[in-house]
Amino acid sequence: KFEDIRVGTPLLTEVDDYFKLIEVIEKEVGVLKEDEGVVMIGHGTEHPALSAYPMLAYVTKDLEKPIYIGTVEGYPGLDNVVRELKRDNKRKVTLMPLMFVAGDHAKNDIAEDWKEALEENGFEVEVNLKGLGEIESIQNIFIERAKKLENSQPEDILVKKAEYAKGRKASH
Template sequence: MKKVLISIVSMTLALSMLAGCGTAGSKKNDNKDETKTTATNTKKSDKKGILVISFGTSYADTRKVTIEAVEEKVKNTFKDYEVKRAFTSKIIRKKLKERDNIIVDSPEEALSKMQKEGFSEIYVQPLHIMPGIEYDEVKEVVDKFNDKKAFDKLVLGRPLLYRAEDYKIAADAFKKQLPKLNKDQAVAIMGHGTEHPSNSSYALFQYALEEKGMGNILVGTVEGYPTVDNVVRRLKEKGIKEVTLMPFMLVAGDHANNDMAGDEKDSWKNVLKSNGFKVNTYIHGLGENEDIREIYIQHIKDSIDGNPLKEEK
């Protein structure tokens, strides 16, 4: 009987040791699998994207034919890239969310999401007209993400007007949307204007227009210099009788519809009429101009080619 008990105990101990070895082996294999999974999850993605940034607009009709039209052209041109959108205007984003339930990211929100989604290469293309306050703010966001090395490559492109050559190219593109003018007819274009030093861009664009033979195209701004009063004075000096008003902005939004062509006493339309001019209005944003869209496409190509600011090499 004693021998039988000893045999049973011995067998039990042997089976326990075998089970322990099996469990240890299983845990070891599980650890290997876990390590393998972790390595797979931390492997860098090769996702490439283009973030198109504009001020934004709450006018759905002009958004479709300007901002969305540019974005669609970007998608069709750069098929290997995923195209995202961001608006810089907090007011516009808030209005779209509350009124239309449309959610649009800020530049920082968009880049944060792209980082979480595993993008490694991103080109940021602003649809702003010049390197003013909005552009500077976008640059600060891009610099912030570059400082923390959030992406393998994050490049900020230039706005419509940046280098002197950009002004000449933009003048040629703008010419395509002008009506035929007699000597007593002119076009007055309304830029936004800014307190930023880049407000001088409007003077440079005026020079570019005149160099291209468009002396009867006069540049003014709604929130900067030159003002509509400066435009009126120059129109009178030139002996102009009839004026067509055009927005020099990506979209034909609030400024174009109200400050330029509205029925208020101080709108450009009524200021010109009160000064004896016959007035026509052209309420279309620059984003509707196919040649302007092509300029933004070229700026993205410059970024991909490694020269986003078109610096001389």
Template structure:
């Protein structure tokens, strides 16, 4: 009963912190509007179509096994499914991606930073998308743990304190599902706590704004529109994109634009805003933890309907930056801080 109570307390804390999507200017006001986020509350989905972060790579995994492009050497990535975990585990849960280089440079980099920050915890990986796991296994003969396998590994290794840090961009349906799924194992551990996703508090938004504007500062020449592409969701948590846009505009980054692949603001919305300005060039970058299928095809692809092709057809010179947010050290530091808050809550 004690273990269950501790987990439910953690769940209550998670629910109470669904605040990042309010669009208000302070953490307290964001918390007041968290009920809207709760009701829909994530990939970077099993609702693969209902959350941003978890669905950011969902469609990439419909690819055929005879794909005719190189995503990098899978053997360079540490899949973190070792045993001999010890009493304390930090389980990093991601939707995942089959783009090997991006997986190593984003999810792998987040895990690496967490491992450095918390040497008393064994960092392990779990992916929520079995379609990705299966694809990587078929193509590269490498098996990544899914959530159940990762949890069973923790149980079999006698883990006592389990800290779960999702790499999601926002709260959403898959985040809630993860809390429930891990809850099914809560009696197997002394304590279970969850870290928050990337965009939870107003301070998180400010830190992400600083990270992405500093990352693209060399393109900020007065003639370039800098456009970030998120996935988007029909859930209420989609308002994180408008909140980020409003923050950028308020802080004077009027040549920065945020849009989504599958929701609002749409590509058409972003194009209209860019055309309303006096820009000669457009830089495109994913507002996603990984640079997977959406980044490589929906954003940077040469097919009609891609962001690149749409802006080129509108007369702009286009440059695509194929890098996920997980490659940014300042972004990774936010995940580290969220994991620290979770660890500090352990008794």
């Protein structure tokens, strides 16, 4: 009964999205001392979207940012993060969810399990359970994307398929 349905993209879709997220996180946490870092923890998944986590970790390393990426269920995991923090001589870390909503996983896995494990490895740990969806800059990214969708022309998939069938380049 809908005339038109439009689906937007996830937060991390284009390469530039990773750089934007890092800027947002830096603004959120403020200036860090040399021995401080931020550990962002996502849920992880068996879906191919798992590749977003190591991609984000790679970009943070490439930019030489003290932001470390881990997952509850997937790669990179706790051991990877601990090894990187020790390699970079970090003493104090702030744990943050790499989740749109900081629900049970954030409370149980991040604020308890990861915090305890990092403390057992000698780190001083603070927890910030603010979900990404609570950060105004992240909200604005989704608002901008919704406005672009609202102003774009819907594609007629049947017309597109017919163009392909005739051997013509389909319009995008």
